[in-house]
Amino acid sequence: MPKEIKDKINQQPLISQEQENDKPPFETTTLWDYPKQSYGKKPKxxxxxxxxxxxxxxxxxxxxxxxxxxxxxxxxxxxxxAIDVCEEEGRKVIGYDINPQHPKVIKNDSRKIPLADNSVDMVFIDSPYGDNVNYSDDPADIGKISAEDPRFYEELEKVAKEIYRILKPGKVMGWLIGDQWVKRKFTPVGFKIYQMLVDDVKFEPIDLICVVRRNQSSNTRLWHYRAQKFNFFLRGFKYLILVKKPDGKKMERPLKVDWKKYK
Ligand SMILES: C[S@@+](CC[C@H](N)C(=O)[O-])C[C@H]1O[C@@H](n2cnc3c(N)ncnc32)[C@H](O)[C@@H]1O
Structure with missing residues (x-):
């Protein structure tokens, strides 16, 4: 890259054009942090x-x-x-939930998604992380199952298989998930979901993002005091697991190894 262009980029302020226009920063690393739940004038x-x-x-x-x-x-x-963000950005969007809390969200159990195979350009999902939040009394709510119970991963695998089915080949899914530390026991929920997506459902990995957790109910003086006194850690991040449905294409330029060089 020519030196003048490099200098120009280095001189640019760290506050991007997006932030000035009330948009969040475009993240370029695998550590994502934003102090508020929403941005811009309209709530999301x-x-x-x-x-x-x-x-x-x-x-x-x-x-x-x-x-x-x-x-x-x-x-x-x-x-x-997702509905509010997509509408503002000019994307078509369909949102389902077993317990809708938004007028445009359609009631549906996501273990069966009423959409055709290979019809969707991107999926985002923020599933329950176990039974830590009481979302509803619906017995179909997967958030009723503990993350220590293998059934939790079996039910979420059904959801993952539906997502795989509706995504167009080569298209991306992001799954937001957090680990659990309850009653002195750590459960690596994020690793287990990653393993299920890649090993069992056969999504291709793209990357793993750490999203800083803010404004959670345990971010109080009392919880920080307990974490120190009883020697445990409060959850500081969630994973955004980025995967894609394979597109069946072989690598365009297969790697040519010059074996003579290694003799
Ligand atoms: C972390 S919340 C999602 C939050 C949402 N993205 C938002 O910004 O409001 C997890 C959601 O999963 C839903 N859920 C649990 N089991 C479900 C199922 N079988 N089918 C569809 N939704 C389910 C719960 O009702 C809950 O609303």
Whole structure:
């Protein structure tokens, strides 16, 4: 890259054009942090809803993996953060949830998604992380099952298989998930979901993002005191697991190894 261009880039302020225009920053590393649940003048989702998704995550995924007019699906949309972000960004969107909290979210159990095979351009899902939040009394709510119970992963695998089916080949899914530390026991929920997606459902890995957790109910003086006194850690991040449905294409330029060089 010519030196003048490098200098020009280095001189640019760290506050991007997007932030000036009330958009979140375009994330370029695998550590994503945003101090608020939403951005801009219009709220996205309901920040009073326990378990609401940080809107900047969906905004960042849209910039990288979709174009205007693409169809995005959120199978567990609840208060509709994905719907609000997608509509503002000119994407078509369908949100489902077993317990809708937004007028445009359709009631549906995401173990069966009423959409055709290979019809969707991107999926975002923020599933329950175990039974830590009481979302509803519906027995079909997967958030009724503990993350220590193998059934939790079996039920979420059914959801993952539906997502795989409706995605077009080569298209991307982001799954937001957090680990669990309850009653002195750590459960690596994120690793287990990653393993299920890649090993069992056969999604191709793209990357693993750490999203800083803010404004959670344990972010109080009392919990920080307990974490120190009883020697445990409060959850500081969630994973955004980025995967894609294979497109069946072989690598365009297969790697040629010059074996003579290694003799
Ligand atoms: C972390 S919340 C999603 C938050 C949402 N993205 C938002 O911003 O409001 C998880 C959601 O999964 C939903 N859920 C649990 N089991 C489900 C199922 N079998 N089918 C569809 N939704 C389900 C719950 O009702 C809950 O709303």
């Amino acid at each position: 989702g309901n920040n009073k809803f326990q378990g609401v998704t940080p809107a900047f995550i969906i905004w960042n995924m849209l910039q990288r993996y979709t174009k205007p007019g693409d169809l995005v699906v959120d199978p567990m949309a609840s208060s509709g953060t």
